[in-house]
Structures are given as C-alpha cells and as structure tokens.
Amino acid sequence: xxxxxxxxxxxxxxxxxxxxxxxxxxxxxxxxxxxxxxxxxxxxxxxxxxxxxxxxxxxxxxxxxxxxxxxxxxxxxxxxxxxxxxxxxxxxxxxxxxxxxxxxxxxxxxxxxxxxxxxxxxxxxxxxxxxxxxxxxxxxxxxxxxxxxxxxxxxxxxxxxxxxxxxxxxxxxxxxxxxxxxxxxxxxxxxxxxxxxxxxxxxxxxxxxxxxxxxxxxxxxxxxxxxxxxxxxxxxxxxxxxxxxxxxxxxxxxxxxxxxxxxxxxxxxxxxxxxxxxxxxxxxxxxxxxxxxxxxxxxxxxxxxxxxxxxxxxxxxxxxxxxxxxxxxxxxxxxxxxxxxxxxxxxxxxxxxxxxxxxxxxxxxxxxxxxxxxxxxxxxxxxxxxxxxxxxxxxxxxxxxxxxxxxxxxxxxxxxxxxxxxxxxxx
Ligand SMILES: *Cc1c(COP(=O)(O)O)cnc(C)c1O
Numbered sequence: 001x002x003x004x005x006x007x008x009x010x011x012x013x014x015x016x017x018x019x020x021x022x023x024x025x026x027x028x029x030x031x032x033x034x035x036x037x038x039x040x041x042x043x044x045x046x047x048x049x050x051x052x053x054x055x056x057x058x059x060x061x062x063x064x065x066x067x068x069x070x071x072x073x074x075x076x077x078x079x080x081x082x083x084x085x086x087x088x089x090x091x092x093x094x095x096x097x098x099x100x101x102x103x104x105x106x107x108x109x110x111x112x113x114x115x116x117x118x119x120x121x122x123x124x125x126x127x128x129x130x131x132x133x134x135x136x137x138x139x140x141x142x143x144x145x146x147x148x149x150x151x152x153x154x155x156x157x158x159x160x161x162x163x164x165x166x167x168x169x170x171x172x173x174x175x176x177x178x179x180x181x182x183x184x185x186x187x188x189x190x191x192x193x194x195x196x197x198x199x200x201x202x203x204x205x206x207x208x209x210x211x212x213x214x215x216x217x218x219x220x221x222x223x224x225x226x227x228x229x230x231x232x233x234x235x236x237x238x239x240x241x242x243x244x245x246x247x248x249x250x251x252x253x254x255x256x257x258x259x260x261x262x263x264x265x266x267x268x269x270x271x272x273x274x275x276x277x278x279x280x281x282x283x284x285x286x287x288x289x290x291x292x293x294x295x296x297x298x299x300x301x302x303x304x305x306x307x308x309x310x311x312x313x314x315x316x317x318x319x320x321x322x323x324x325x326x327x328x329x330x331x332x333x334x335x336x337x338x339x340x341x342x343x344x345x346x347x348x349x350x351x352x353x354x355x356x357x358x359x360x361x362x363x364x365x366x367x368x369x370x371x372x373x374x375x376x377x378x379x380x381x382x383x384x385x386x387x388x389x390x391x392x393x394x395x396x397x398x399x400x401x402x403x404x405x406x407x408x409x410x411x412x413x414x415x416x417x418x419x420x421x422x423x424x425x426x427x
Contacts, residue, residue, distance in 0.1 A: 009039020009290055009397070010373070015335030017371055021400030024294055024333045028369050031393050031404055033296045034313035036380045038068075038405075040076055040398035042290035043376075047080050050248075050282060053260040057271055059278040062106045064246050065091045067283030067377040068291070072396045072405030074098035077286070083126070085246070085281035089116035096123060106243065106279065108155065108206070110178055114142060121146045127241060127279075129155040129204040131179060133188045136198060143197035153202025153243055154188055155179045158223040162208040162216045162247075166324045172207030172220065179205065182223065189231045200238050202279070203228060206245025209284060214258050214266045217244060221270050228274055242276040248285035252327050252374050284377040291376025293318055293392075294333070295355075298347065300365045307342040309364055314346010315353040316389045318375055319382050322352040329373040330355065331362050338363030344370070348387050380406070385414055 009020050017024050019037050027037055051061055062083040065074070069091060074084070075098055084095045087109035095105055102124035110131050112120075120128060121143055130136050130152050143150040157179030162170050171178045180188055192200040203224045207216050224242060231239065244267075249257055271278050295313035302308070320326035330344055340363050344355040355372055364370060383391045390409030395402050 009042035010292060010371070012335075017331065017333045019292070019397040019402075022397050022402045024292075024371060025369065027395055027397075027402060028294055028296065028333070031395055032408060033294050033369070034311075034317045034392040035294045035408075036291055036317075036375065036392065036394045036406075037294055037402075038070075038073060038287070038291045038376055038394070038396050040396055043073060043076060043287055044080060046286045046290065047077060047082060049260055050280070050285065051081075053264040054278065054280070056264065056268055057278050059280065062104075062279055062281045063286055064281045064283030065095060066381060068287045068379070068381055069094050070380070070394055070396075070405050071098055072394075072403065073287065074100075076396075078104075085283075089113070089119050092116070092119055092123060092125075102126065106153075106281065108204070108281075114138065117142050118146060121148050121150055124148070125151075127151050127153050127202050127204075127243070129153040129202070129243065130188075131155050133180075133184075133191050136188060136191055136195065140195040140197045148197070150198050151201045152192060152198055153204040153241060154185055154192075154200070155204045155206070156185050156224060156227065157181055158205045158207060158220040160207055160216045160219040160223065162211055163213060166210070166326075168324060169209035170207075171209075172205060172216070182227075185227050186230050186234070189227075189236055190234060193234070193236050200231075200236060202239060202241035202243055203231075203276075204241075204243035204245065204279075206281065207247060209247050210249045211247040212249040212255060212258050214263050217247075217263070218266050218270065220244065221267060225270065225274055228276070240277060241279050242271060242274055243279035243281065246281040246283050246285070248282050250284055250288040250374065250377075253329065287376035288378075289374050289376060291374070291379060293372040293375045293379065295370050295372060297364050297366055297368045297370060300342075306358075307340055309342050309344045309370070311344060311346055311355065311370060313372070313392070314348045314355065315350065316346065316348055316384050316386050317392055318355060318372060318379055319384070320375070320378060321355055321357075323382075328355065328375060330359060331371050331373070332364050333369035333371050336362040336364070340364070348389070350386075385409075388414055390414060 062085040083104040108129040394406035
C-alpha cells in the first residue's frame, strides 16, 4: 500500500537469496526443507504502517490469527500492541497462551459452538461478533450461566460488491453465509437490548479478502453508519466499536495495493462522525509478504512435452495454488542466470499437487533450493498431513539472527492419537 510498503525482508546478497541478514542456504542446511521462513522486520513494518495510517482515529488493530497463528509471530505482534481476532476455541487457546488478555481479543466466526462461546466468555473477550439472532440468544443463556454479560457486535452483511480475486474469499455480498442480512440487523439489535446478559457494543463487517479498492470499505462503512443511526434511534446507546474487518490486499505479482494514506483519509471523517472506535482485523496484509517457503528440488523430469521440477514441498505445505488458483513467485535461492518453463510440483499422489504450472522461472535441477514467495498468510496454517507427511518447520528471522519457531513434525506426532487396538463400546 503505497511505495513504502514494498519493503521486502528478502533480497540477494552476493547473488544468493537471504532473509534479512540470514542466508536461506544456511537455514536449509541447519533446519532442512520444506521450511517456512518469516521476516520479523517486515511484519513489524506492516503493523506500524497501518497503525500510523490510522493514528488520526481512535483505533485498534486486531491481527487475524487464522492467517498465521505461529507463537513466535503472535509474540512479536503482542509486543507491538496489537490485539487479535480469533475464529475458534483453538485460536482462543493460542491467543491466551501467547499472552493476549481477554480485552485484546475479538471473537468472530459463522459457527461458534457452545463450548467455544463459554470459553470466550470465561476469558472475558472484549467483543463477540455474532452472526444471527439464534446466536445472540445462545450467548445470553451461556453468559447467564457463566455469570457475566457478553459484549457483542453484530456482524452485518453489508451487501456490497467486492472485486476479490477468487470467489472463495468474498464474504460480504448478498446471499453469503456470513453475517446478518442487512435488513434484519435492526431487529437483532432490538433482541440484544431485550436480553439481560448481552450488551450490544459493536457493528462489524468483513467483506472479503485480497481487496485492492477503498470503495467497498467506504460503501460498507456508510451502510453500517445508516444502521447505527437506526439503532440509536431505538434508544440503544451502548455501541462503542465500528469493526471493519480485514481484507487489505497484498501484491503477489503485479497487483498494486491500495494506498494506506488514501484508505485512512477515505475512512476518517466517516468513522469520526460515528463517535465509535475503529477496529480492523487484518491478516494477510500483516504477514502475507513476510513469509516464504523454502523447498528443495528432488528431481527434474520431462514428460509429455513438459518439464517438471518435483520438489519436497507441495499441496500439503502450500495448498493455495491448487485451492485458490493462487500465483506465488518462485525463484532459485542460488545465483542463477538461465531460465526454463516448468511445472513446479510436489510429491503427493494427486494431480492437484502443484506450486506452479507452466511457469517461466530460473533454471533449476535436482538439489537446488527454491524460494516460493509471499506465503506468510494462509500458508503453513493450511498445511495438512495428507500422504502421512510431517508438516515442515517454521523459522523466524530478525536481523542477523534466526530461530526455529515450529519444529518439523516427526512420524510419531502423526500417529500418536490413533489406536490399532480399539476399545469397542457396545449398547
Ligand atoms: C479471515 C478474516 C479476517 C482477515 O482477513 P484478511 O484478508 O487476511 O485480512 C478478518 N476478519 C474475519 C472475520 C475473517 O474471517
């Protein structure tokens, strides 16, 4: 967003690719492959830029855990003053473990279970964004049981049109499973006001991901502002937060991110007029460009007129190319001058197992290291154990230091929940 945001944690030093002050070759040698590598400096930079762009408004940035929930990254963001946005009991557990307090936590998600809601209320989260009247009533009952009052926000489906790159990451259009249909919000607000263990404190939207234009946010805020007036018109004066969700886009190839200054300017007067505190829930924007996947080429082969680089990472490490048709830049870690057109594929028994198809890229062969860029968001968190493959390691680089922040899984980790000798139960 704006030139400044292009700050990259990855650059060539004497021809070889490094993350900040650490050669990727060294990380591969000491930690092995496949490994995710993150730049701490870049994560701090993204957070600070967004924070300062919004500084004219009372605001708080709640980093969205589901983009990348690694404990090392959470610690770094907590130290910067970030709050978090969670979507499950597991993420609540991670957030509390990383030292976030209830007041730092916003809980969203379309299908929260009774257990998750109870855990969130016991942790005194600052805000639960609800998606239906039925959920509000469930929360009221659970809060009574826990002996507390739940602070809730209404996740509104603002029914705005977004131009996100893939239909799986649009969430704010009419007919989406997310949010309360716009014309039912006022009624749900009335229900909140009638319940004794619920306090309506926020209006919320999350319109999609990988968004590049400011207007859907502006449209959405205007829609929420209209609702706010209607809710206040009913004598409900408890609202404190205007939560505009996440979705800020990042560049994977030649996309131009929206300018943060322009984004903030477009929102400032509109948000100020509401008198509410602005909450944002960025995920991809904070970590997307700050991570890369280090993989080694196992074999190069030619088949049916195509060149294949068979790597030790595939859809189990990074499902984005196959699930979202995502483009991720791939380059050779070692200095390289030649070029090839190849399918970069993984070892998994599945034709959807690829990192890139028909890609013109650096020449590479067996034993070479490849860097798959911009995988800091929705990368490792979507990794699977399909084909009984241990998940890879995660490494955090900070200046000229690096640390393993997730160790590579071992085979034992993959089977320890199973039993070959079942404890049969009968009626
Ligand atoms: C996924 C999600 C986000 C983060 O989206 P990004 O595009 O990664 O910024 C924010 N809020 C909610 C409710 C989400 O589900």
